[in-house]
Amino acid sequence: MLTLSADYVSRQKFVLRLAKALLTFGAPSHRIESQLGSAGEILDMHVAFVHLPNLLMVTFLDSDTRTSETHFVRAGGRVALTALHKVHLVYRDVLHDRIGATEGCEQLKRILQARPLYDIWTRCLLAFFCASIICVLSFGGSIVDMFVSGLSASVLQYLGLNAAAKSSMYANVYEISVSIVVSFIARLLGTLPGNLFCYSAISSAGVVLILPGFTILISALELTSRNILCGSVRMVYAIIYTLFLGFGLTIGSDFYLLVNPKARHNLAATAMLDAETLHGFIIDSNTSLPLSQLGGTFTFMETADSGTSHIIKGCYRNPSWPWYRQPFPWWTMLFLVPIYSMCSSVANLQAIRSVQLPIMVAFSCAAFAANKGANYLISDRGDIVSAFGALIIGLCGNIYSRVVGGTAFTSMVTGVLFLVPSAIGNGGGLIQNYNSSTAQYSSSFELGIRMIQVAIGVTIGLFVSQILVYALGRRKNAAHFAF
Numbered sequence: 001m002l003t004l005s006a007d008y009v010s011r012q013k014f015v016l017r018l019a020k021a022l023l024t025f026g027a028p029s030h031r032i033e034s035q036l037g038s039a040g041e042i043l044d045m046h047v048a049f050v051h052l053p054n055l056l057m058v059t060f061l062d063s064d065t066r067t068s069e070t071h072f073v074r075a076g077g078r079v080a081l082t083a084l085h086k087v088h089l090v091y092r093d094v095l096h097d098r099i100g101a102t103e104g105c106e107q108l109k110r111i112l113q114a115r116p117l118y119d120i121w122t123r124c125l126l127a128f129f130c131a132s133i134i135c136v137l138s139f140g141g142s143i144v145d146m147f148v149s150g151l152s153a154s155v156l157q158y159l160g161l162n163a164a165a166k167s168s169m170y171a172n173v174y175e176i177s178v179s180i181v182v183s184f185i186a187r188l189l190g191t192l193p194g195n196l197f198c199y200s201a202i203s204s205a206g207v208v209l210i211l212p213g214f215t216i217l218i219s220a221l222e223l224t225s226r227n228i229l230c231g232s233v234r235m236v237y238a239i240i241y242t243l244f245l246g247f248g249l250t251i252g253s254d255f256y257l258l259v260n261p262k263a264r265h266n267l268a269a270t271a272m273l274d275a276e277t278l279h280g281f282i283i284d285s286n287t288s289l290p291l292s293q294l295g296g297t298f299t300f301m302e303t304a305d306s307g308t309s310h311i312i313k314g315c316y317r318n319p320s321w322p323w324y325r326q327p328f329p330w331w332t333m334l335f336l337v338p339i340y341s342m343c344s345s346v347a348n349l350q351a352i353r354s355v356q357l358p359i360m361v362a363f364s365c366a367a368f369a370a371n372k373g374a375n376y377l378i379s380d381r382g383d384i385v386s387a388f389g390a391l392i393i394g395l396c397g398n399i400y401s402r403v404v405g406g407t408a409f410t411s412m413v414t415g416v417l418f419l420v421p422s423a424i425g426n427g428g429g430l431i432q433n434y435n436s437s438t439a440q441y442s443s444s445f446e447l448g449i450r451m452i453q454v455a456i457g458v459t460i461g462l463f464v465s466q467i468l469v470y471a472l473g474r475r476k477n478a479a480h481f482a483f
Contacts, residue, residue, distance in 0.1 A: 011043045014101040017108045019073045021087045026079035030225040081350040081410045088407045126347040127157035133340040135205030140315045145201045152182045152206030176248040182206035183252025191263035198315035212238040213420030220455040242448040345414045360414045367393035367415035383457035390458040394465025
C-alpha cells in the first residue's frame with residue numbers, strides 16, 4: 001500500500017510539474033488542458049483542470065475516499081523553443097512508458113531550473129538583427145533606416161530584460177516609455193532636411209518585437225477552441241496593449257514637433273514631394289454655364305494606388321536617389337528571409353546546434369513565400385493572405401510531427417510569428433498620419449483590428465491544415481502538441 005501511495009504521489013507531482021513547465025515556456029494555451037488530461041488518463045489518475053491566464057487549477061479526485069485535492073499552479077513566461085521541445089520529449093517518454101513518472105519529474109525539474117541559453121547582450125544583438133531585417137522586408141526601410149531601427153530594438157530589448165524584469169514599477173510603463181522614445185528619435189531623424197530617414201519604417205520596426213501579435217493569435221485559437229474565458233481576456237488585453245503602443249508612438253512624435261516647431265515645415269515639405277504645383281486661371285470656355293474666371297495655385301498629388309506614386313509603404317522614395325536611400329530589391333529576400341528566420345528562432349531561445357533550427361527556418365521561408373504570393377493576388381485582404389501562409393506552415397509542421405515524430409508547435413512558431421509583421425507592413429506600417437486626437441485613437445484601433453484580422457486568418461489556416469493531416473490515420477494516444 002505504501003508503494004502504491006508513493007507511486008501515486010510521484011504521478012501527481014509529474015502532472016503538476018508538467019503544468020508548470022507548459023505555462024513557463026509558452027506552450028499553446030488552448031492545448032494545455034488536453035495535454036494534461038491525456039497525461040492524467042494514461043497515468044490512471046482522476047484529475048480535472050481549469051485553465052485561466054497564467055494560472056491552472058488542478059483537482060485530483062479520489063473515488064475510494066470521495067475526497068479531492070486542489071492545487072494552484074501559477075507561472076508566466078515567454079516562448080522558449082528548446083526548453084519547450086525538451087518538455088515535449090519528456091511528456092512523450094512518460095506517456096509511452098519509456099521512463100517512469102519519477103524520472104520524468106526530475107528531468108522537468110532540471111529543465112525548469114536551467115539558466116536561459118543566451119545572456120542579455122546576445123539577445124540584444126539578436127534583437128538588432130531581427131528589427132533591422134524586418135524594417136527592410138515588411139516596412140519598406142532603406143539601409144540607413146535598418147540600422148536605426150535595429151539600435152532602437154536593441155535598447156528596447158535591454159530595458160525589457162534588465163530594467164523591466166528588476167523593477168515592477170517600471171514594468172507597468174515599459175511599453176509606453178520605449179514606444180515614446182523610439183517615436184521621438186524616428187520623428188527627429190525623419191524631419192531632418194534631405195529626407196535621409198523614413199519615420200514610418202524606423203518607428204514600426206523599432207517596436208515590432210513587443211507587438212502583441214502572438215497574444216492575439218493565441219486568443220483567437222482559444223476562442224475557436226471554445227475556451228471563452230481565456231480567449232476573451234487575452235483578446236481585450238492585446239487590443240488595449242495595442243492602444244498603449246499607438247498612444248506612445250503618437251505622443252513621441254507630437255512631443256518632438258512641440259520641441260522643434262520648424263520640424264512641422266519639413267514634415268509638410270516632405271508630404272508635398274510627390275505633388276505638382278501649378279499657377280494659373282480656370283477660364284470659362286463653355287458659354288452655356290456662367291463661370292467667372294478663377295485664378296490661384298493648384299496642387300495635384302499622386303495617390304498611393306495610382307501606380308506612379310513614389311511612396312512605398314509610407315516612405316517617400318525618389319528614383320533619382322542613390323542606392324542606400326532606396327528600398328532593397330526583391331532578390332535580397334532570398335537571403336534576408338532565412339537570416340531573419342534563424343535570428344528569430346534563436347531569439348526565442350532555440351539552441352543553435354540542433355536539428356530543429358534548419359527545419360524552423362525552412363518552414364518559415366515556405367510560409368513567407370506563400371504569404372507573398374497570396375499578397376500579389378489578393379492585396380487588400382490581410383486575413384485571407386495570412387490564411388494561405390498559415391495553411392502552408394501548418395501542413396509542414398503537422399506532417400513533420402506525423403511522419404518524422406518531431407514537435408509541431410516549436411517548428412511552426414517562427415513562421416507564424418513572421419506572418420504578423422508582414423501583414424501589418426502590407427497595411428502601411430504601425431502608425432499613419434493623423435490630423436486630430438480622434439484620428440490618433442482611430443489609427444490605433446485600426447492597427448488592433450488589422451492584427452485581429454491576421455490572427456483570424458492564421459487560425460483558420462492552422463486548423464484546416466491540422467484537419468487535412470490528421471483526418472486519416474490512427475488516433476494519437478497523446479494530445480496534439482501544435483497550434
